[in-house]
Every structure is written in structure tokens, then in C-alpha cells.
Amino acid sequence: MSGIVFAGLSPHPPILIPEIGNENLQEIEDTREGMKRFAKRVKDSNPDLVITISPHGPVFSDAISIMNTQELKGDFGQFGFPELELNYELQEEMVEEIVKVTKQEDITVARIDKSTARKFEINPKLDHGALVPLYYLAEADVEDIPIIPITMGMLPYEELYKFGKIIQLIAMKLEYRVAIIASGDLSHRLTPDAPAGYNSQAKEFDKKLVQALKEDKIEDIFNLDQQLIEKAGECGLRPIIIMLGAIDGLDVSNELLSYEGPFGVGYGVLTYEIEGEDEDRRQLDQLLADRNAKLKQVREEESKLVKLARKAVEKYALNREKILPPEDLTPQMQKEAGVFVSIKKHGQLRGCIGTTEPVQENIAKEIIRNSLSAGFNDPRFEEVNLNELDDLIYTVDILEEPESIDSLDELDPQKFGVIVDKGQNSGLLLPRLEGVDTVEKQVEIAKRKAGLSPTEDDIELKRFKVTRYK
Numbered sequence: 001m002s003g004i005v006f007a008g009l010s011p012h013p014p015i016l017i018p019e020i021g022n023e024n025l026q027e028i029e030d031t032r033e034g035m036k037r038f039a040k041r042v043k044d045s046n047p048d049l050v051i052t053i054s055p056h057g058p059v060f061s062d063a064i065s066i067m068n069t070q071e072l073k074g075d076f077g078q079f080g081f082p083e084l085e086l087n088y089e090l091q092e093e094m095v096e097e098i099v100k101v102t103k104q105e106d107i108t109v110a111r112i113d114k115s116t117a118r119k120f121e122i123n124p125k126l127d128h129g130a131l132v133p134l135y136y137l138a139e140a141d142v143e144d145i146p147i148i149p150i151t152m153g154m155l156p157y158e159e160l161y162k163f164g165k166i167i168q169l170i171a172m173k174l175e176y177r178v179a180i181i182a183s184g185d186l187s188h189r190l191t192p193d194a195p196a197g198y199n200s201q202a203k204e205f206d207k208k209l210v211q212a213l214k215e216d217k218i219e220d221i222f223n224l225d226q227q228l229i230e231k232a233g234e235c236g237l238r239p240i241i242i243m244l245g246a247i248d249g250l251d252v253s254n255e256l257l258s259y260e261g262p263f264g265v266g267y268g269v270l271t272y273e274i275e276g277e278d279e280d281r282r283q284l285d286q287l288l289a290d291r292n293a294k295l296k297q298v299r300e301e302e303s304k305l306v307k308l309a310r311k312a313v314e315k316y317a318l319n320r321e322k323i324l325p326p327e328d329l330t331p332q333m334q335k336e337a338g339v340f341v342s343i344k345k346h347g348q349l350r351g352c353i354g355t356t357e358p359v360q361e362n363i364a365k366e367i368i369r370n371s372l373s374a375g376f377n378d379p380r381f382e383e384v385n386l387n388e389l390d391d392l393i394y395t396v397d398i399l400e401e402p403e404s405i406d407s408l409d410e411l412d413p414q415k416f417g418v419i420v421d422k423g424q425n426s427g428l429l430l431p432r433l434e435g436v437d438t439v440e441k442q443v444e445i446a447k448r449k450a451g452l453s454p455t456e457d458d459i460e461l462k463r464f465k466v467t468r469y470k
Helices: 018-044 092-104 114-119 128-140 157-175 202-214 219-222 226-232 237-246 284-300 304-319 363-376 386-391 439-449
Strands: 001-011 049-054 063-069 071-076 082-087 109-112 147-150 178-181 250-260 267-277 338-345 348-354 392-399 404-405 416-422 425-429 460-469
Touching: 001 018, 001 157, 001 250, 001 363, 001 439, 018 082, 018 128, 018 250, 018 267, 049 128, 049 219, 049 237, 049 338, 063 092, 071 128, 082 128, 092 109, 092 147, 092 157, 092 338, 109 114, 109 460, 114 147, 128 147, 128 178, 147 178, 157 178, 157 284, 178 237, 202 226, 202 237, 202 250, 202 267, 219 284, 237 284, 284 416, 304 363, 338 363, 348 363, 386 392, 425 439
Parallel strands: 001 178, 049 147, 049 178, 063 109
Antiparallel strands: 001 267, 063 147, 071 082, 250 267, 338 348, 338 392, 392 460, 404 460, 416 425, 416 460
């Protein structure tokens, strides 16, 4: 049998390595034992090559990357043990086929060779997301086997799943026996002393994701609330989705070998043993159809203000033409106000520009001006291009006049936006932003946007209300 012969989820904390973990190993004994069983099952599947999917290599917003050097090396020098080194060869034939097929399917794969790594200042070594599971494979005598180290991209989940499916089909075509490993930790915010801070809903994310994996309910993973994902601060979801795509349509026997989170980070070890094909697990077409249906519904429910913002961006992207306001302005469009236009793509911010006070004669012109700025002049992003117009979601925020306040007690990040001023420095943050759950966090971010230290005092605070249109 060729194709995918094993799939699994592996955590990647460096403390799982005995030389690094030392006394900490006893606090993650379940995970360590789970990884030993994981590695044995990889060995028993007798793979020709191993594919790792890491969140810690070069991550691009619009592409999946593959480390493309013939000799692949990595060590744990970053963690104080440079002598712990692993060496592999790249499975070049399969990489070539992956790049060719994904190009035909409009999925961008970036091959990181030594020249590209130098140009973009990328470390060409294997990252710890790949090294930790590979260390356990080496312990189990899965050695002298070629690998393909893949790094996830910030693509929509459906495209990541499709990429995984492409890996499966190529493995079958080339008659390789492939073990695919999704390397990822779950929530990083489980406890007050967690490395990424604490969020009370982080445990809920881990519980829902682990349950969906145990019960093999892929649709539940795709339907996870985006705000919950953001609050968890995870790094494993996208590698998991690629792995799930790789076993789409296969008959699998899955087992959760362990789950624990003693250091505020969730570590899950899960294996899928392949037992043949299963037509009932073919979900790619349905997932793509669901995505298109959701996008269609968003378009049908757009407010007039959002339609105007979208039309402004689309017209300019098509022919560099700036639209005029509608002839019959609604009462709302006739008013003057500050306006922020936000653009998202696949749940990720794609552009956001606004004005705290009106600079145009009406809201309609304000929307057009700020839509073009968000789409084509936000210094954090490339200009919007024609190929992505169908994937963009817009919101329009109309700001009320800011009012001065004397203390943080008068703020509420769900109700008010905040402006921080000191001298010539000014920073603004809108309300109801994902991951901004406290007044302290809101003000800290606004300070940074103003170019101020988070500990800066003697600042002036203003708050404002916002009406959001979708």
C-alpha cells in the first residue's frame, strides 16, 4: 500500500528533549510516554519518507513554505544544546510534484533554498517544530529516511485542507509510503503564569479541539469560533488542518495518546492509523461549498455603507478609478463623522485605515477615501490585488466625537474605543477587537501605536463610541 500510511499530532516543547527538560520531564511524563508510543507507530507504518508541518519556520500570509535544501540540518543550540543535531536528506522528487500540482490549483508554495534564505534573512535550519518529533522518531530508530519540512501558511482553512489532500494524491501517484506529522501546541494561555498570558477561555478551546479530534468531527474544527481561536493563542490548528486534508477519504483509526498542560500550554499527542479508503470521509468538496455559501451570505447581508466601501476598493483594483458617492445619499451618509474601514481576508486583517474626525464633507466620501487607504495605502500590507477581491470582508466603523476622561475606570474595551495622547504622539484603538479583553490591554496597545512605552504615564485619555456596520 502506498500513500499516507500514518498521520499524527505532535507537540513540540523543547523540554520534551531529556537533555533540555531535565527535572521538568516529570511534569510532562504523559506527553513523553505518548510521544514514545507515537514514534513507535510511525516506525510500524514503515514509511518511505516523513513530512513534518511546523508553525515555526518561515510563515507567509499567502503561501505555504518548504525548506528546499538537499541536506537538512537542525540543532537545539537555541535552547543551549548545539551538540544535539539531526541531519536528513530532502525528498526532492515529491517536492517537485507538490510545487507543480499546487501551482495548477492556485495554491502558492514557496521553496526556501539557500539563496532565498539569505535574501529574506531566513534561518535555513530545521526549526524545533520539526526537530522535536523527529528526535523521538530517531529514538525509535526511524533514521536515514528522507523528509519534507513544510511550514504552514496563513491561507484559508479550506485551502490548507486541500493542500493536505494534494499531498495524499501525490504520495499515491509516486507510490511512496508517507508519514505526515502535524507539529503544534494547543492553547498557550491556560494558566496565569502561561508564557503568552492568561485567558479564561483557553481551556474551552483545547477541550473543543481535542474532542473534535477524538470524535473525528472535522466540521467542528472548521466551525470553531474565530474569537475563541484568537484568545487561545494556539500554534497547532493550521498544521492539524493540513494533516486532516492528507487523510481525507481514508479509513482511519485514531487515538488520543495524551493531553496535558502543566506549563500553561496544551500538549496533545494523537495518532491516525490508516486502514484503507472511506468514501464517507471525503469532505473537501463540502468544505469548499460551505465557504462559498458563507461568503455569499455575507455579501447578501452587507449594509449600504459596506457595499460602498467594497465597491470603492473593487473599482480601484480593476482600473485605478476612484468612484463617486451615490447620487441619492442615505441620511446616514449625509452626516459628517470620523470613519474607519477594516478589510479582512480569511479572518486575518488585510488593511485598516480611518479618521478620528471628519476630513470630508460627508460620511460617503469619508468611506470612499478610507476604503482606498485601507486597501492600497496601509503600510503594513501589500496593495489589494484582483485575485483576492472575492475573499475580502469589510466593516465600516462610524465614530462619535471623542471625549476626555480622567481614569481607566471610564473605559470598556467592548463599548468604547480609546485615544492615547502625549505631546505630538497619538494612538487610537477601536473597541470590540479580537484578543483585547481588558482596559489595560487596550491602553497598552494604543500606547504602542502612539510610539510610547507601555509603562509611559502622564498621558491624556479620550474615549469614543463606535457604530459598526457589516
